[in-house]
Amino acid sequence: PGYVSTPSDASLNLDKVKLIELRARGRFGSVWKAQLVTDYVAVKIFPLQEKQSWMTEQEIYNLPQMSHDNVLRFIASEKRGENLNIELWLLTEFHENGSLYDYLKAHVLTWSQICKIAETVASGLAFLHDEIPPTSTLEAKPAVAHRDFKSKNVLLKSDLSACVADFGLALKFEPGKAPGETHGLVGTRRYMAPEVLEGAICFNRDAFLRIDMYACGLVLWELLTRCNAAEGPVGEYQLPFEAVQEVGQHPSLETMQEYVVNRKMRPLLHDHWKRHPGMASIASTIEECWDQDAEARLSAGCVQERIAALTRTLNS
Ligand code: ADE
Numbered sequence: 482p483g484y485v486s487t488p489s490d491a492s493l494n495l496d497k498v499k500l501i502e503l504r505a506r507g508r509f510g511s512v513w514k515a516q517l518v519t520d521y522v523a524v525k526i527f528p529l530q531e532k533q534s535w536m537t538e539q540e541i542y543n544l545p546q547m548s549h550d551n552v553l554r555f556i557a558s559e560k561r562g563e564n565l566n567i568e569l570w571l572l573t574e575f576h577e578n579g580s581l582y583d584y585l586k587a588h589v590l591t592w593s594q595i596c597k598i599a600e601t602v603a604s605g606l607a608f609l610h611d612e613i614p615p616t617s618t619l620e621a622k623p624a625v626a627h628r629d630f631k632s633k634n635v636l637l638k639s640d641l642s643a644c645v646a647d648f649g650l651a652l653k654f655e656p657g658k659a660p661g662e663t664h665g666l667v668g669t670r671r672y673m674a675p676e677v678l679e680g681a682i683c684f685n686r687d688a689f690l691r692i693d694m695y696a697c698g699l700v701l702w703e704l705l706t707r708c709n710a711a712e713g714p715v716g717e718y719q720l721p722f723e724a725v726q727e728v729g730q731h732p733s734l735e736t737m738q739e740y741v742v743n744r745k746m747r748p749l750l751h752d753h754w755k756r757h758p759g760m761a762s763i764a765s766t767i768e769e770c771w772d773q774d775a776e777a778r779l780s781a782g783c784v785q786e787r788i789a790a791l792t793r794t795l796n797s
Pocket of ligand 1: 553
């Protein structure tokens with residue numbers, strides 16, 4: 482879209498933003514569909530006590546070389562109002578399909594849709610995790626860990642390619658610098674890797690990236706649960722570990738620890754998935770993402786490459 486361009490665009494007059502419809506409510510604020518002149522945009526409004534998430538999210542979007550097809554496009558951020566009425570706004574591109582979570586709840590997916598979503602999810606995460614060297618005009622992009630990766634934080638564009646969103650907890654790793662404040666137990670319990678649930682406190686860059694990959698395994702599992710390619714039933718959408726015999730709707734930390742750390746449980750990979758060669762291959766990729774041993778997990782780049790190769794062999 483023409484009007485909304487760069488974050489530093491001085492012609493961007495945010496007084497012209499009209500909020501249209503509340504689309505999502507989260508821990509860190511609410512997301513609105515809004516109109517800016519002729520374009521729809523998404524406006525995330527943070528409560529004042531979430532100022533740190535708002536700051537972190539802007540900082541991540543404004544890193545050099547941060548634009549990528551599979552990362553949500555940032556438009557602008559602004560502190561609105563004064564004194565007791567301060568609101569913290571973050572404008573991004575708007576995607577009518579909403580989050581992957583919203584979409585999976587409402588739709589069953591074909592094999593080619595699964596492939597596209599899985600590959601673009603991995604591509605967005607691989608880009609985020611990668612360090613990109615400086616160019617003659619641009620500084621290096623540091624590696625970034627997301628730290629709250631889940632299906633609610635992946636958005637689907639109109640062509641069903643994915644983009645990663647929600648960087649309020651993200652951490653950047655600039656070579657030679659200490660990362661920011663890194664207390665361990667952040668993110669969404671349901672998606673926490675065993676080492677996070679265990680309360681390990683000292684993670685380095687690679688350890689943080691592996692924590693994202695555990696969550697990526699759960700998101701890929703969510704995708705397979707809604708795929709109609711194999712012969713066998715496709716049930717109602719459920720979050721990872723949501724099934725009644727598992728941890729239910731609002732698991733406590735203790736419940737998640739017992740399940741994921743002590744009993745080393747993972748969501749069920751159905752037998753009938755293994756009779757479809759492509760789904761079987763994604764199922765083994767998933768197992769290599771959520772391995773108890775963090776060092777054995779696949780990298781995002783490797784997941785992306787595997788799914789790309791799979792798409793080439795099975796769809797050609
Ligand atoms: N929900 C959260 N962020 C969104 C966005 N940018 N577009 C559409 N729905 C969203």
